[in-house]
Amino acid sequence: MGDLIKNAVDWATSPTLYFLEFTLAIVLVLRFRAFFTKKIVITGFFVLATAFFVFAFGDPNFNRIVTKPDNIPIVILLATVVYFSWLALRRGYVNDERVKQGLPTVEAEMGKQKVFTWPDLVYIELICLVLFTAALIVWSIKIQAPIEEPAASARTPNPSKAPWYFLGLQELLVYFDPWIAGVLLPSFIIVGLCAIPYIDINPKGNGYYTFDERKFAISFFWVGFLLFWVSFVILGTFLRGPNWSFFGPFEYWDLHKLEPMVNVDLATYFWTGLLGQPRPVEPLVRELPGILGLLAYFLVLPKVLEKALMKALFDGNRAHLIRYHVMMQLLLWFGLIPIKMLLRWTVNLKYIIGIPEWFFNV
Amino acid sequence: MNKLFDYIKNTQIWRSIMRHGYPDTPRNRTLAVLSNFFLHLHPVKVRRSGIQLSYTWCMGGLTFFLFLIETITGLLLMFYYRPTAELAYQDIFALRENVPLGIMRELHRWSAHLMVITVWLHMYRVFLTGSYKPPREFNWNVGVILLVLTLLLSFTGYLLPWDQLAVWAITVGTNMARATPVLGHEGPGAALLSFGGLDFIHAGDDVRFGLLAGRFVGEGALLRFYVLHCVGIPLAAATLMAIHFWRVRKDGGISGPL
Ligand code: HEM
Numbered sequence: 378m379g380d381l382i383k384n385a386v387d388w389a390t391s392p393t394l395y396f397l398e399f400t401l402a403i404v405l406v407l408r409f410r411a412f413f414t415k416k417i418v419i420t421g422f423f424v425l426a427t428a429f430f431v432f433a434f435g436d437p438n439f440n441r442i443v444t445k446p447d448n449i450p451i452v453i454l455l456a457t458v459v460y461f462s463w464l465a466l467r468r469g470y471v472n473d474e475r476v477k478q479g480l481p482t483v484e485a486e487m488g489k490q491k492v493f494t495w496p497d498l499v500y501i502e503l504i505c506l507v508l509f510t511a512a513l514i515v516w517s518i519k520i521q522a523p524i525e526e527p528a529a530s531a532r533t534p535n536p537s538k539a540p541w542y543f544l545g546l547q548e549l550l551v552y553f554d555p556w557i558a559g560v561l562l563p564s565f566i567i568v569g570l571c572a573i574p575y576i577d578i579n580p581k582g583n584g585y586y587t588f589d590e591r592k593f594a595i596s597f598f599w600v601g602f603l604l605f606w607v608s609f610v611i612l613g614t615f616l617r618g619p620n621w622s623f624f625g626p627f628e629y630w631d632l633h634k635l636e637p638m639v640n641v642d643l644a645t646y647f648w649t650g651l652l653g654q655p656r657p658v659e660p661l662v663r664e665l666p667g668i669l670g671l672l673a674y675f676l677v678l679p680k681v682l683e684k685a686l687m688k689a690l691f692d693g694n695r696a697h698l699i700r701y702h703v704m705m706q707l708l709l710w711f712g713l714i715p716i717k718m719l720l721r722w723t724v725n726l727k728y729i730i731g732i733p734e735w736f737f738n739v
Numbered sequence: 740m741n742k743l744f745d746y747i748k749n750t751q752i753w754r755s756i757m758r759h760g761y762p763d764t765p766r767n768r769t770l771a772v773l774s775n776f777f778l779h780l781h782p783v784k785v786r787r788s789g790i791q792l793s794y795t796w797c798m799g800g801l802t803f804f805l806f807l808i809e810t811i812t813g814l815l816l817m818f819y820y821r822p823t824a825e826l827a828y829q830d831i832f833a834l835r836e837n838v839p840l841g842i843m844r845e846l847h848r849w850s851a852h853l854m855v856i857t858v859w860l861h862m863y864r865v866f867l868t869g870s871y872k873p874p875r876e877f878n879w880n881v882g883v884i885l886l887v888l889t890l891l892l893s894f895t896g897y898l899l900p901w902d903q904l905a906v907w908a909i910t911v912g913t914n915m916a917r918a919t920p921v922l923g924h925e926g927p928g929a930a931l932l933s934f935g936g937l938d939f940i941h942a943g944d945d946v947r948f949g950l951l952a953g954r955f956v957g958e959g960a961l962l963r964f965y966v967l968h969c970v971g972i973p974l975a976a977a978t979l980m981a982i983h984f985w986r987v988r989k990d991g992g993i994s995g996p997l
Contacts, residue, residue, distance in 0.1 A: 449852075450849075450852035453853070457856065457860060458860070461796060461863065462863075465863075468793065469867075481996075484788040484794065484995055485788075485995075485996040487787045487791065488995040488996055490787040491784040491786055492790070493765070493768045493772075493783065494772045494782060494783055495762045495771045495778065498781060498790045499781075501797070502800060505797050509805075510808075513808070513850060513853075517845030518840075518845075521845060522844045522845045522847075522848040522849075523904070524828075524832060524835060524900055525903040527901065527902060528828065528902060528903060528905065530955060530956070532903070534903055534907050537910065538907075538908060538911065540912065542855050542890060542893065543894070555914065555918035556919065556920055556927055558915070559914075559918060560916070560920065560926070567883060570886075571883050573871055573879070574879050577871075580872070583997060584869060585868060585869070585996050586868060587869075594866075595867065598866050598867070606859075736927045
């Protein structure tokens with residue numbers, strides 16, 4: 378029985394399934410939020426999660442990876458992110474129901490009352506401070522900060538992992554070259570975050586929880602933050618072992634587990650597969666299919682979607698055209714991630730454009 | 740006993756420090772906040788919804804609290820830590836072996852991890868309550884920079900123990916910079932900056948070299964990261980936090996329905 382569960386979990390956490398399950402979970406939770414925001418659901422989740430933890434703790438492989446001192450924060454991250462996502466969705470759902478009945482939101486009702494900073498706020502702050510100090514001291518006494526062997530530039534540890542909060546980016550290295558995964562995408566994340574208040578001009582949902590009034594914005598952030606950031610950090614911490622190969626939570630980290638690399642460039646598919654001739658030598662000719670494809674993706678697609686999306690997001694007001702196009706460029710870069718992942722999983726695509734001569738691989 | 744307290748409370752010394760009685764009347768509660776340097780970060784009165792734990796999750800405040808813990812424990816660690824390739828590892832090791840019940844390093848490390856989590860959750864909360872919408876667009880942007888600085892603080896600190904974990908994590912992290920378009924020697928476009936067969940951008944002068952003060956993570960990188968970690972980034976972050984808190988007030992306090 379125990380082994381059956383372990384094998385099932387190992388199978389269900391393979392990168393492809395893991396990603397699809399997470400996506401499905403987000404869609405289901407948002408769609409059926411009336412059910413998922415019930416208190417019994419979150420209680421049930423944490424009870425089950427704890428039960429699983431207790432069960433899994435006995436397994437040496439699971440135990441080794443979860444109790445690594447530096448991995449404890451990631452368990453905390455997982456628990457808090459689940460809880461707070463639930464809390465926000467619940468408060469949003471309650472507000473949406475109230476608005477449907479013509480009542481003010483919870484925040485609007487409570488906000489009418491003002492209270493003194495001293496004592497109401499100061500006491501909350503004091504209690505938080507004391508509790509957190511105590512928790513940190515206990516944690517620090519119980520668990521020693523790790524220190525490994527002294528640095529040796531000749532001996533590369535396997536796996537070599539970036540600090541945990543960057544593991545999402547390291548996971549992207551599976552699908553992209555470093556200039557995209559490590560430079561362009563992080564830059565776009567920062568630029569994109571900064572741009573959010575200037576792109577999202579929906580005046581509703583300012584200062585209270587809601588879902589109905591900001592469906593697109595909130596779904597987008599759930600996908601971006603929960604799926605592409607937090608879930609990747611968890612994947613990178615717990616499920617990636619030597620050589621960045623995938624290992625289920627109960628699997629032994631075997632140094633010799635090598636996943637076969639049989640990835641093929643788009644150019645090869647096009648010239649050899651489709652046209653049955655050798656790949657041209659001149660890079661720009663050889664990569665023409667990929668170049669045209671990406672140009673169409675970044676330049677033609679926004680134009681094609683312009684009318685429909687402008688209407689849906691900006692009431693068709695052409696004064697917001699710049700907002701629309703900036704948003705689209707950011708979204709399309711973001712969209713390149715799942716596209717590349719799907720192409721990799723389905724047809725083993727290596728590069729859409731592959732010009733290693735110039736380090737220009739997409 | 741009461742007499743003694745009354746006497747103390749009426750001395751010139753006491754009254755020069757505390758300008759009001761115990762804050763149990765509206766007047767004294769107002770004065771308590773207004774006349775205290777730290778409390779006057781806050782307005783005198785706040786919306787009840789704004790101080791609800793389930794509204795703010797207290798995550799901004801906790802991030803700040805953790806930043807303070809980092810500052811205090813970090814300062815103490817600096818007394819014992821010398822950022823050179825020979826001594827760094829030894830000093831950290833000595834801290835663990837020679838200090839009974841020493842938990843400064845633990846406090847510093849676990850709080851740093853937590854701070855990354857709380858700053859993410861804070862951003863998540865601000866997004867989900869739509870608190871980046873006017874008039875708070877600018878403060879959201881200050882926040883984004885604080886987020887980046889928090890990650891950089893953590894990242895630069897990661898190198899300092901100078902053990903295998905540290906050096907290789909930073910190697911993996913900074914290897915990305917090699918591939919910076921145009922400015923990294925393995926980045927697209929770098930080859931364009933080549934004149935008469937001489938490469939302008941190479942492993943000895945690209946952005947990664949600038950970051951590490953060398954071609955690999957060595958002593959130069961250690962010193963650079965140390966200075967950034969202990970002085971540069973904390974100063975920048977503290978300044979931006981001051982602006983951040985100031986703007987929270989100027990934008991009308993914790994957000995609420997308009
Ligand atoms: C070192 C990092 C940070 C610290 C210490 C910090 C601290 C705070 C504090 C104490 C508040 C008061 C309300 C609350 O606790 O939620 C606040 C509000 C705010 N923060 Fe931050 N913050 C940080 C990072 C960020 C980030 C990363 C963002 C967004 C990207 C952000 C955006 C905002 C905004 C827009 C408000 C106003 C929210 C409202 O009025 O409801 N901050 N911050």
